[in-house]
Amino acid sequence: MAVLSAKHALDTAVEAARWAPSIHNTQPWAFSISREEISLRADTDRKLRVGDASGRELLIGCGAALFTMRTAMRCEGFEPEVRILPDPDRPSLLATLRPGVEVPPDESIKVLGRQIERRRTHRAGFADVQVPDALIERLARAAMEEGARLTPVRSPRAVKVIAALTQAAQGVQAQDQRFSLELIRWAQPPGSSRTDGVPAEGYPRQAMRTDPDFPQRDYSWQHDWGSQADQRAATSVGVVALLTTPGDGRQEWIDAGQALQHVLLYAAAYGVSAAFHTQALEMGLLREFLRCELCSGQYPQMIMRLGVTFDDKDSVRRPLSEVMA
Known part of the structure; x- marks a missing residue:
């Protein structure tokens, strides 16, 4: 059962990562799953060659996808084990993530998880309502x-x-x-x-x-x-x-x-x-x-x-x- 649960957590994490924000919604990421580990890679074909020549905004979007996967995995009851930039010889490999110890999600994690598909970028003014x-x-x-x-x-x-x-x-x-x-x-x-x-x-x-x-x-x-x-x-x-x-x-x-x-x-x-x-x-x-x-x-x-x-x-x-x- 634990193996099946870990597999479900991996699949859920990748599914959730698709909803992360990115510049112009370019979605500049690619994922693979092998040996109960997710690899997050930069999809450089989606980089803005003019506006983001350094790739800074691309990596910010991929970082958002990484946090989304961490959150989704925690919602599934696993503490994620993350390595960022694990291999200097593979610069496009930005992070790896695998299910760690089983930890029941608390309400604060569930709150974040429920917003993954609901969150939207706004592109206009706001209503005259104060943010506390x-x-x-x-x-x-x-x-x-x-x-x-x-x-x-x-x-x-x-x-x-x-x-x-x-x-x-x-x-x-x-x-x-x-x-x-x-x-x-x-x-x-x-x-x-x-x-x-x-x-x-x-x-x-x-x-x-x-x-x-x-x-x-x-x-x-x-x-x-x-x-x-x-x-x-x-x-x-x-x-x-x-x-x-x-x-x-x-x-x-x-x-x-x-x-x-x-x-x-x-x-x-x-x-x-x-x-x-x-x-x-x-x-x-x-x-x-x-x-x-x-x-x-x-x-x-x-x-x-x-x-x-x-x-x-x-x-x-x-x-x-x-x-x-």
Whole structure:
């Protein structure tokens, strides 16, 4: 029975990992199961060659998938044994995971597990509903447990600076045809049957401006795509937060992804969603300015806004047959 349970835990973990967040929903991961062990590999064919030349965002997405597998395995009653970057000669092998000792899941783990398929990325403003400070503090502790730091930006002036950096990066990228073509590669047209990328219903055709304005990715670039949902009642910025790490290597990028997913699942359990703004982090000079001026020397890995939305968008994920190597 224990062998059968371990096999079920492995299968459940991989099934759950498909629902992790990734830049433009590229889903840049591949899995294999051998000898009761899952191998997580980077699918470099799905890397953004222009916006993510270093692979930082790819590894953050894979780190989120790793935390999702850890959570799913714990929900199945096993403490996962994880090795990160186990083989320097195989750089695409990011982690291995196997069921360890049997441990009944506590309620906190079950809470996270129930959000794996429910969590959604938001791509517009938020409703004018305050996110409790106590929840933000708990999210910060969740990030810390994974080796990262989540810092809410409380100063209105600092929020304006981050919004301005996002606007600047968005403006520069919009003038670069390479960025635009790479972006629309992952933007689905209405009625698309694709199982990756961002569905047309998943972003607004024309997003309402927040104050200060945090521009969204222009997935409808030169197309009449996107949701026509009324966004007039959802223009709040929400809580702006920075996810940072003390270093900036492959290990830290994976740590950031695990921290990100821990934060997102916990927030989702309390009805809070996240909108991501990585434009400024894709431009070296702006990212370094942010690190020096607003991150106390820590490396910014994600800019996000946290808030409440009453939209319930669908998401798409590739079937297991496409992510199993």
